Amino acid sequence: MRSIEVCLAERSYPILVGSGLLAGCEPLRALAAGxxxxxxxxxxxxxxxxxxxxxxxxGACATLLTVTLPAGESNKTWDSLNRxxxxxxxxxxxxxxxxxxxxGGVVGDMAGFAAAVYQRGVDFVQVPTTLLAQVDxxxxxxxxxxxxxxxxxxxxxxxxxxxxxxLDTLRTLPxxxxxxxxxxxxxxxxxxxxxxxxxxxxxxxxxxACEQRAMGEAIVRSCxxxxxxxxxxxxxxxxxxxxxxxxxxxxxxxxxFGFGQWLHGEAVGAxxxxxxxxxxxxxxxxxxxxxxxxxxxARAGLPVTAPPWSFERWIExxxxxxxxxxxxxxxxxxxGIGRASLxxxxxxxxxxxxxxxxxx
Ligand code: NAD
Ligand code: GLY
Numbered sequence: 441m442r443s444i445e446v447c448l449a450e451r452s453y454p455i456l457v458g459s460g461l462l463a464g465c466e467p468l469r470a471l472a473a474g475x476x477x478x479x480x481x482x483x484x485x486x487x488x489x490x491x492x493x494x495x496x497x498x499g500a501c502a503t504l505l506t507v508t509l510p511a512g513e514s515n516k517t518w519d520s521l522n523r524x525x526x527x528x529x530x531x532x533x534x535x536x537x538x539x540x541x542x543x544g545g546v547v548g549d550m551a552g553f554a555a556a557v558y559q560r561g562v563d564f565v566q567v568p569t570t571l572l573a574q575v576d577x578x579x580x581x582x583x584x585x586x587x588x589x590x591x592x593x594x595x596x597x598x599x600x601x602x603x604x605x606x607l608d609t610l611r612t613l614p615x616x617x618x619x620x621x622x623x624x625x626x627x628x629x630x631x632x633x634x635x636x637x638x639x640x641x642x643x644x645x646x647x648x649a650c651e652q653r654a655m656g657e658a659i660v661r662s663c664x665x666x667x668x669x670x671x672x673x674x675x676x677x678x679x680x681x682x683x684x685x686x687x688x689x690x691x692x693x694x695x696x697f698g699f700g701q702w703l704h705g706e707a708v709g710a711x712x713x714x715x716x717x718x719x720x721x722x723x724x725x726x727x728x729x730x731x732x733x734x735x736x737x738a739r740a741g742l743p744v745t746a747p748p749w750s751f752e753r754w755i756e757x758x759x760x761x762x763x764x765x766x767x768x769x770x771x772x773x774x775x776g777i778g779r780a781s782l783x784x785x786x787x788x789x790x791x792x793x794x795x796x797x798x799x800x
Pocket of ligand 1: 482483484485488511512513516543544545546547549569570571572573576577578579580581582583592609610611612613614617620621704705
């Protein structure tokens with residue numbers, strides 16, 4: 441088992457990465473001991489892993505409740521969130537309770553948001569079961585639901601007390617979901633660590649085959665990169681924005697098609713190709729580096745071509761983004777592989793990027 445610390449003073453917590461963690465993890469049992477505990481999961485993950493997690497808690501909790509939500513991005517809504525509050529209130533859970541998010545990023549973001557606001561805030565633990573959630577969404581305390589107008593528009597910062605990434609859960613993950621998770625893995629290499637990006641490129645076949653060595657290394661390195669950025673800027677006043685590389689375009693794609701059509705990671709994959717193209721047009725990134733990045737994204741099984749929408753449609757979608765300033769979108773661009781920054785860009789350049797595509 442490997443442990444990575446997210447250093448946030450009194451809100452610090454460990455990310456534990458390993459095998460067999462669901463079946464028995466002492467730090468989780470210790471957190472749950474004597475408390476009212478709710479496992480929040482979805483109707484795909486619950487039947488697979490809620491039993492093992494409950495057994496792993498080993499009777500440590502005073503009460504154990506399981507709340508099962510409908511799976512998928514289209515259910516990251518007020519209605520689903522309310523089901524959590526209904527169940528907690530019905531079971532008379534008090535402010536000392538503990539919520540455990542068991543699932544992918546959708547469950548993690550919703551259960552985390554529920555924990556942020558239930559009785560003004562209760563403890564929660566992330567038990568991510570998708571690659572995307574293990575390398576990204578379970579770390580850093582961003583929690584949210586979608587609004588039909590925009591992605592993750594309603595939410596809060598609320599750090600978990602512990603993150604438990606059990607590699608064994610990835611064995612049941614469909615290949616399409618695994619590829620979606622690789623988008624965030626590639627993102628971490630692209631924005632922060634060229635050596636890591638080379639390793640991802642070299643290990644791509646092993647990663648797509650979900651080989652434990654390659655997966656374990658990628659999860660640990662991605663978590664280190666994310667933990668470092670979050671420790672420097674917990675609430676995204678500055679540097680944390682770089683974790684949104686590809687996301688201004690990606691969130692627009694998700695919202696534009698309707699949540700759940702393109703997976704988040706797929707939209708980020710195509711969005712990173714666009715953001716790299718924009719970086720080249722700004723004179724910040726060499727064209728061969730952008731092409732190399734696009735090739736890695738394609739090898740991960742991700743789309744590299746964004747939808748052929750009009751400039752006006754893109755602007756309409758991208759203006760509903762948390763990085764936008766007074767309705768004008770901002771973009772994370774690469775200043776070479778491994779260095780990123782957030783900027784406004786001239787419309788003319790943006791038009792060129794939106795018209796350009798590896799396939800058109
Ligand atoms: P997801 O949670 O929808 O999970 C994908 C699908 O896989 C679901 O159908 C789920 O039921 C299923 N699944 C999960 N684990 C499984 C397993 N082990 N075996 C079989 N099936 C399994 O999607 P995701 O890609 O994990 O997360 C995407 C979400 O994460 C988006 O809403 C995105 O906005 C959010 N996100 C948040 C942050 C953050 O910092 N909070 C960062 C990145 C992404
Ligand atoms: N996924 C972006 C962030 O956590 O800041």
